[in-house]
Structure formats: C-alpha cells, structure tokens
Amino acid sequence: MTTVAAPHVPARLGRFVLRMFRPQIYVTYGLLWVLALEGVAVTATGAAWRPSGATAIRVVSVVLALLFLRMLDEQKDLDHDRVHHPDRPLVTGAITAGELRGAMAVITVGVTGLNAVRSVTDVLLIVAALGYGLLLAPLERRFPAVGDRPLLGLAVAYPVQLLLGVYVYGSLVAAGTVTADWRAAALLALCACVVLHFEFARKTAWEAPPGARLYSTGLGPGRAAAVTAGFAAGAVVCEVLLFAPRGPLALLPCLAALLPAHGTRRFLAAGRGAWPLPTAIAFVVATYLASAVLAVLLP
Known part of the structure; x- marks a missing residue:
C-alpha cells in the first residue's frame, strides 16, 4: 500500500x-x-x-x-x-x-x-x-x-x-x-443525441487496435457509422420540435448538423482509420453554443 x-x-x-x-x-x-x-x-x-x-x-x-x-x-x-x-x-x-x-x-x-x-x-x-x-x-x-x-x-x-x-x-x-411538460423529453433527447453522437464517433473505426473497446467491433464499421449519423439526425429533429415555434431564426442551431454530415462522408469515403473526431467535437460545441446564444438573443 x-x-x-x-x-x-x-x-x-x-x-x-x-x-x-x-x-x-x-x-x-x-x-x-x-x-x-x-x-x-x-x-x-x-x-x-x-x-x-x-x-x-x-x-x-x-x-x-x-x-x-x-x-x-x-x-x-x-x-x-x-x-x-x-x-x-x-x-x-x-x-x-x-x-x-x-x-x-x-x-x-x-x-x-x-x-x-x-x-x-x-x-x-x-x-x-x-x-x-x-x-x-x-x-x-x-x-x-x-x-x-x-x-x-x-x-x-x-x-x-x-x-x-x-x-x-x-x-x-x-x-x-x-x-x-413534453418539452422536457425533447430537450433531454436533444442532449442525449448530441453526446451519443460524440460517444459513438470516438469509438467507431474501420480497424480495432488491441484492447480497444469499440462500438464498431460489435456492430461493424458501416452500421456503427449509421448509428453515429443517426444520433446527429435525432438532434436536429429535437431542435425543430423545440425551436420551430419561435420562427426561422430559431432553427440556426440546426446548421451544426453539417459537421456530422461531413464527418460521416469522410469516414465512409476513407474506408480505413477512425472517425474524424474533430467534426464530432465541433458538433457538440456548435450545437450547445448556438443554442445558448440563441436563448439570450431571442425576445
């Protein structure tokens, strides 16, 4: 000891x-x-x-x-x-x-x-x-x-x-x-989708190093990529439910979905290596930052 x-x-x-x-x-x-x-x-x-x-x-x-x-x-x-x-x-x-x-x-x-x-x-x-x-x-x-x-x-x-x-x-x-009210479920689902997109992205790769605990090992790289992208899509759906009633400007946080879309395309096109993690990190930051700024700016 x-x-x-x-x-x-x-x-x-x-x-x-x-x-x-x-x-x-x-x-x-x-x-x-x-x-x-x-x-x-x-x-x-x-x-x-x-x-x-x-x-x-x-x-x-x-x-x-x-x-x-x-x-x-x-x-x-x-x-x-x-x-x-x-x-x-x-x-x-x-x-x-x-x-x-x-x-x-x-x-x-x-x-x-x-x-x-x-x-x-x-x-x-x-x-x-x-x-x-x-x-x-x-x-x-x-x-x-x-x-x-x-x-x-x-x-x-x-x-x-x-x-x-x-x-x-x-x-x-x-x-x-x-x-x-019902918005609580949509909001918690939004946060879940954002963080789970990042979680899957950091553990999705075409090859598994020794000792690595990857989701892509059990699902396969293709299906793991689909799940990773699916969580980003789920975040957008939740944003639309929460923000659409406040007008078109309130949907600006949805633009952050371009980042996981780019990450998904890069991962599938490469056919090797790991998920481009910077896109997943940027998605978390952009979604939360845009949401917080918008909350301050909305009348």
Missing part, C-alpha cells in the same frame, strides 16, 4: 485533473451543456432567459459531478488499464485509489452544500446522479459483460448523463422557472 504525505495530496490531485480531466475540454463541455439546456428550457416556453447565480451553481455542480465520475472510472477500469494503458496515473502510482476516494467524498459534500442553498430537490437530484455512478463499479464486478461489451456498458452507464440533465431541468422546475 502506497502512503503519501498529506501536504503532497493536493498537488498529486491537481496533476491528475490536468491530465485526466482536462479543464479546457470538460469544463467547457459542462458549461455549454448547462447553458444550452437551461436556456432552451426557458426560451422554449416563450420566456426571456439570462444566466444567473443559480445557473452558476448548476454549472459548478455538473462540472464537479463529471470530475467525480472521471475519478470513479479511473478506479473502475484499473484492471483493464494495467494491461492496455500502463501509463495511467492510478497504474503508475501517480495517484492512489484512496486519494481519489477522498477527493470524491469532498466533491459530494461540496455539491450537496452548494445545492442545499437552492432546494432539497436540487440536492436529491445531484446526489442521485452521483449515487448511480457509484453503483456502476459493483455492477460491473457482478456482471463482467457490462464492462467487456461496449454497447451493453453504454446502455448501463449513460443514465448518469441523463440524470445530470434531469438535475438541471428539475432544478429549474423546483425554482418555478419552468413548468414541466
């Missing part, structure tokens, strides 16, 4: 975060996701929206929850990483499981305290997301197929993202900002 002096722990955790939870990616994603979800939820009802102090709490809570889940994944995937990713921090001893668990406890206390300022509903919703994440490790130990079969693993793990989306929307409902 590795023992680390307490004064060194913050620096070790900082290095872990900078390497495995790159702020320029994860913080940007969490920020844009919350702004887009909140902004669309409000403006879809015809009301005006501006970010507020409550928005900041939701952003910080989601980003910290994503960090919590990343720390959890590092521990959950340790056996796989020992074989296929021997340079990972937990494998090399750059961080210990005890340090990660301690940080996760601090995060739990932090997000609970933040959301207690808002409402009990907010606390319950964010804790539910973290709690579901904690269930994944024992579930994979009890049922190894969950970790070994990528599609099954995705079906079991994705509800964490859904619960974080429910937290943001539920927080708005608890505050009386919006009234829950």
Whole structure:
C-alpha cells in the first residue's frame, strides 16, 4: 500500500485533473451543456432567459459531478488499464485509489452544500446522479459483460448523463422557472443525441487496435457509422420540435448538423482509420453554443 504525505495530496490531485480531466475540454463541455439546456428550457416556453447565480451553481455542480465520475472510472477500469494503458496515473502510482476516494467524498459534500442553498430537490437530484455512478463499479464486478461489451456498458452507464440533465431541468422546475411538460423529453433527447453522437464517433473505426473497446467491433464499421449519423439526425429533429415555434431564426442551431454530415462522408469515403473526431467535437460545441446564444438573443 502506497502512503503519501498529506501536504503532497493536493498537488498529486491537481496533476491528475490536468491530465485526466482536462479543464479546457470538460469544463467547457459542462458549461455549454448547462447553458444550452437551461436556456432552451426557458426560451422554449416563450420566456426571456439570462444566466444567473443559480445557473452558476448548476454549472459548478455538473462540472464537479463529471470530475467525480472521471475519478470513479479511473478506479473502475484499473484492471483493464494495467494491461492496455500502463501509463495511467492510478497504474503508475501517480495517484492512489484512496486519494481519489477522498477527493470524491469532498466533491459530494461540496455539491450537496452548494445545492442545499437552492432546494432539497436540487440536492436529491445531484446526489442521485452521483449515487448511480457509484453503483456502476459493483455492477460491473457482478456482471463482467457490462464492462467487456461496449454497447451493453453504454446502455448501463449513460443514465448518469441523463440524470445530470434531469438535475438541471428539475432544478429549474423546483425554482418555478419552468413548468414541466413534453418539452422536457425533447430537450433531454436533444442532449442525449448530441453526446451519443460524440460517444459513438470516438469509438467507431474501420480497424480495432488491441484492447480497444469499440462500438464498431460489435456492430461493424458501416452500421456503427449509421448509428453515429443517426444520433446527429435525432438532434436536429429535437431542435425543430423545440425551436420551430419561435420562427426561422430559431432553427440556426440546426446548421451544426453539417459537421456530422461531413464527418460521416469522410469516414465512409476513407474506408480505413477512425472517425474524424474533430467534426464530432465541433458538433457538440456548435450545437450547445448556438443554442445558448440563441436563448439570450431571442425576445
């Protein structure tokens, strides 16, 4: 067992975060996701929206929850990483499981305290997301197929993202900002399609490197590409449902679909290599950013 002096722990955790939870990616994603979800939820009802102090709490809570889940994944995937990713921090001893668990406890206390300022509903919703994440490790130990079969693993793990989306929307409902209706389902489906397009894109390739857990291995590259493109198309359908009543200008976020269309064409035309991931990343950024900006600009 590795023992680390307490004064060194913050620096070790900082290095872990900078390497495995790159702020320029994860913080940007969490920020844009919350702004887009909140902004669309409000403006879809015809009301005006501006970010507020409550928005900041939701952003910080989601980003910290994503960090919590990343720390959890590092521990959950340790056996796989020992074989296929021997340079990972937990494998090399750059961080210990005890340090990660301690940080996760601090995060739990932090997000609970933040959301207690808002409402009990907010606390319950964010804790539910973290709690579901904690269930994944024992579930994979009890049922190894969950970790070994990528599609099954995705079906079991994705509800964490859904619960974080429910937290943001539920927080708005608890505050009386919006009234829950059918638009909640369309909005959560939009977020699901956006993130699942990226998720499939990053694990779709014509060839599978040793140890890679790709969706294209089970589905085949062609079908995996169809599913990846299908999620982007699903996002557009949801955008039309949510934005069309506000007029033609409100459909501008749909133009982001040109990015996955280009990515799909490139992948199929190449016949080798991996999905052009920059197009999938740009689709997430463009969709969420355009949605958030539009929510501010719409009267």
